[in-house]
Amino acid sequence: MSKVSFSVNGEVRDLELDTRTTLLDALREHLHLTGTKKGCDHGQCGACTVIVDGRRINACLSLAVMHEGDAITTVEGLGSPENLHPMQAAFIKHDGFQCGYCTPGQICSSVAVLEEIKAGIPSHVTADLTAASQVTPEEIRERMSGNICRCGAYSNILDAITEVAERQA
Numbered sequence: 001m002s003k004v005s006f007s008v009n010g011e012v013r014d015l016e017l018d019t020r021t022t023l024l025d026a027l028r029e030h031l032h033l034t035g036t037k038k039g040c041d042h043g044q045c046g047a048c049t050v051i052v053d054g055r056r057i058n059a060c061l062s063l064a065v066m067h068e069g070d071a072i073t074t075v076e077g078l079g080s081p082e083n084l085h086p087m088q089a090a091f092i093k094h095d096g097f098q099c100g101y102c103t104p105g106q107i108c109s110s111v112a113v114l115e116e117i118k119a120g121i122p123s124h125v126t127a128d129l130t131a132a133s134q135v136t137p138e139e140i141r142e143r144m145s146g147n148i149c150r151c152g153a154y155s156n157i158l159d160a161i162t163e164v165a166e167r168q169a
């Protein structure tokens with residue numbers, strides 16, 4: 001067992017955990033924040049994506065005790081039903097889901113993707129590494145490729161992200 005303290009959605013949380021506990025299980029089983037989903041538990045689907053210190057990670061591939069002092073944002077911390085994050089609202093408007101199981105991960109990833117593009121972080125499909133990154137459909141598809149949707153809501157997810165990116169621009 002080991003103690004760990006990190007903030008989740010702005011609230012400091014102190015836990016004592018088996019050192020083998022993943023961040024995903026700490027969030028879901030210990031803090032009862034079940035918005036973050038367990039799809040594969042093997043880093044293959046992206047359903048468990050959360051934002052840690054501004055970077056998106058697969059919570060199933062990370063041990064909770066590695067996150068001492070970190071600031072973690074889950075889908076619950078992005079917005080509330082009364083006050084949705086613009087990305088959450090855009091997913092609803094564009095019908096960017098069917099069963100919804102992948103959706104929290106898709107939304108956390110989408111929010112982080114737009115920040116990555118804004119910060120000039122290139123992707124595998126960025127042609128010109130010296131130019132400011134563009135929010136193109138190709139860029140969004142590549143950057144979202146770690147988030148799998150079994151329902152196949154991809155085109156609507158792309159529409160939602162594009163709309164938020166255009167509004168931000």
Ligand code: FES
Nearest residue numbers: 039040041046060
């Ligand atoms: S549950 Fe973490 S990537 Fe699938």
Ligand code: FES
Nearest residue numbers: 098100149150151
């Ligand atoms: S909405 Fe069902 S898996 Fe994506």
